[in-house]
Amino acid sequence: MIQGNYFQDNSDLQTHFDHIIDWNELVTAYEHNFEDSAKYKATNDERYAYAPSSTQEAVDYYKSIVDSLGEIMGDFVAPRSKEMDQIGLKYDSGKVTFPKAQEECYKTLKDSGLMPISISRKYGGLGLPATVQSVMCEIAARADAAFCLAYGNINIVEIMERFASDEMCNEWLPQIASGKFSAAMALTEPNYGSDLPNVQTRATQDADGTWKINGAKRFITHACGYIDSPSIILTLARTGSPESGARGLSFFLVQGKDVHVAGIEHKLGLHCSPTCEVVFENSPGILIGKTGYGLVKYSMGMMNAARLTIATQSLGIGTAAYFEAKKYASERIQFGKPIEQIPAVRKILDKMEREILATRCLVTETGRAIDLYHWKKERMLKEEGKSERDVSQDEGIRRWEKLADLFTPMSKYYASEGCVAIASDAIQIHGGSGYTEDYDVARIYRDSRITTIYEGTTQLQVVAAIGGVVSGMAPSGHLRAYAEEEMSKFSASSDLKSLWEKLEHAVQLYKGIGDGKTKDEFAFETVEIAARFVAGMLFEKSLTRVDSSQKNSRAEHSVAYNVDSLAIAEGNLVRLERASRQAAAV
Known part of the structure; x- marks a missing residue:
């Protein structure tokens, strides 16, 4: 490295x-x-x-x-x-x-x-x-x-700081912050991956008020603790009836010493990150917040942060792949010159770079959206004593919360898919050597592959984003208002304006598909156009903030990125138009 x-x-x-x-x-x-x-x-x-x-x-x-x-x-x-x-x-x-x-x-x-x-x-x-x-x-x-x-x-x-009692926070958070404990999140079960409303691990309360957890969880990162820092495991468990669904789930703190780690997964990548199967057998649990809010409020309340984390992890992996490929291409001599001077190789490197530049714009904006709604909301609730209803009616909070709820699945999908593609390109530039373990790009590629899967697959991110795209593009929608405001701050290129028009057309075509299954099938095409438009818009906007030494190179990458986006949008519109015609003919 x-x-x-x-x-x-x-x-x-x-x-x-x-x-x-x-x-x-x-x-x-x-x-x-x-x-x-x-x-x-x-x-x-x-x-x-x-x-x-x-x-x-x-x-x-x-x-x-x-x-x-x-x-x-x-x-x-x-x-x-x-x-x-x-x-x-x-x-x-x-x-x-x-x-x-x-x-x-x-x-x-x-x-x-x-x-x-x-x-x-x-x-x-x-x-x-x-x-x-x-x-x-x-x-x-x-x-x-x-x-x-x-x-x-x-x-x-x-999540504890947001929803646990002051007494619980004062007892546990300083110990965790100091490194005395590590932490893990136990949501997934062997038979229920992303289907969290059907979680079966149970929590029952004894006569003395103690909660006991029984069940099994799978794919739990660091449930085993870390060296000299034993784990505390934030655990989703059912307190309601077996048929109570999402409303019957609650959230608990369970100490790692009170569970059995039944094994760790042997994975394609992430070899030094333990992915554990955990068995709970009358394991003592401490209730976080109130019963019945474990999924609908607490776990879901973590989604924006979790998705942003994987988006930024994906960006980091892609950046590592790009820098390693760039270094190799500058040193590897073929036909009497560094391979970076070969047009076909230069083309790959340029695409890797502009995808990273655009993705960083999208990820940074996602962090902005989270910060601008989350901290104001927390302040109004905890420091100003406002009610949830009052806070929900604050226009600034509503706007940025809607955008954060859209940008987090959008950036998670986009950054993770891009990460895998960039890591693959890095191996391509290394040639046969990249396929061996002699170079770091082999490990980088193996590690990249999980990013489109955990914390919600790409397909689930598209499901999470499509509603925000469609409603956001309505005449009074938050995405439309946001895009129009942002584009008013700089002179948008004709390519970006054309992409905006294609996004509007894509949304109309998508809305015209009456069949629900067909809509699900073509949600990706619509979300992809939206993601590339937002990233491209932010990329162009960034040109107004950089110094002259960077502007020309950055502008060239921005132009090329929008050309890529227009080509992708044209292909997606062909698919959406055909789906719309077929739906109308039924």
């Missing part, structure tokens, strides 16, 4: 951080009058010692964290990724053993204090907005996608 600071050596990532992200907007939403800094001045509470007191301090604070992580990931973790992958994990009698190199990486990150990125300062975390978290996840995934999961696993407890 290429070594170096994975933030400093990525010019586009720095461009987003320094120029494209609107920090005034984001810091205002997240830091809310810099209350954490005021708490430190009033109390000298060390938990708030690094809390910023101005927008510039906030940006400097965020950047110092990202820069520190870039150094650790690029100079310490990346050189050990091959060893971690090749040695892999060992399982024996319920215990998982990690490679020595992985233990060293985990300890280094734990000691650095860079792990609790989504836990607030109140509980000993770093207190970072989703936009910054996504940058960190991308950097970590570029170094090693499997280790990235270990690095970020404790941050799933953010």
Whole structure:
């Protein structure tokens, strides 16, 4: 793997951080009058010692964290990724053993204090907005996608901070933030993958009020804990009747010491990330929030963050593949010259680069949408004492929540599918050597393949996005209003305007398909056009924020990206038009 600071050596990532992200907007939403800094001045509470007191301090604070992580990931973790992958994990009698190199990486990150990125300062975390978290996840995934999961696993407890009692948060979150515990999420069951409303693991309450969990979960990342950090497992279990569906499910904290890890999966990739099968046998559980809200509110409340995490992980994997391919192409001599000078190879490299540039625009905007609704909503609920009804009627929150609910499945689908394609192209550029384990691109490709599957397959992301696309393109829809507002901020190209027209046409054709099954079949074509339009629009908009030294090259990539999008849209419209005609003829 290429070594170096994975933030400093990525010019586009720095461009987003320094120029494209609107920090005034984001810091205002997240830091809310810099209350954490005021708490430190009033109390000298060390938990708030690094809390910023101005927008510039906030940006400097965020950047110092990202820069520190870039150094650790690029100079310490990346050189050990091959060893971690090749040695892999060992399982024996319920215990998982990690490679020595992985233990060293985990300890280094734990000691650095860079792990609790989504836990607030109140509980000993770093207190970072989703936009910054996504940058960190991308950097970590570029170094090693499997280790990235270990690095970020404790941050799933953010859901506890939102919904658990103050007493429970005060007891558990500081311990998790300090690294005393790792964390896992147990939703999936052997017979129920994405069909969560039919989860059968049961939770029953004893006379003394204690909850006991019985059942089995599968594909549970890090349920075994991590080296010297035993796990706490956030578990979805049924408290209602077997027929109660989603409304009968609740959420529990279960300690890893109270479950049996029956085995780990032997996977195509992610060799140093333990994917566990877990058996619950009268395992004590602590209820999180209220019964009956486990799926409909708590688990679903995590979806935006989870989808953004995999989108940024996908972007990191794709970035690793591109940089490795670019390096190889500059060094590999064929026909008396580096292969990067061969037009066919140059064409592949250019497409890889522009896809990464466009995807980063889409992923960054997704983080923005989450930040602009989530933190204002939390503040209104917890600090201003507003009711859920009052909050739901706030127009700003409604707008960004709708956009976040659309952009998260859209970016997860788009980034993960692109990640696999880019990793495949990296092997192609390496030729026969890329198909061997001598080069890192083989591992990168193996690791990439899971991204279109976990946290919801591409097909499920399309199902989640299509409603937002169709309703969002209505005359008063949120997507239409957003796109028109964004395009008013720059001079949109004729290609982008043409793509916008094709999106409008695609939505009308899709709406005209009366048969539900046929609609399901052609949802992808509609969502793909929408995703490429949004990414292309943000890509063009970014040209107004970069300096002159980058503008020409970036503009060339933007033009080529829109040409790709128009070609794809034309093909999709042919399919939609045929489906619409066939539906009308029935």
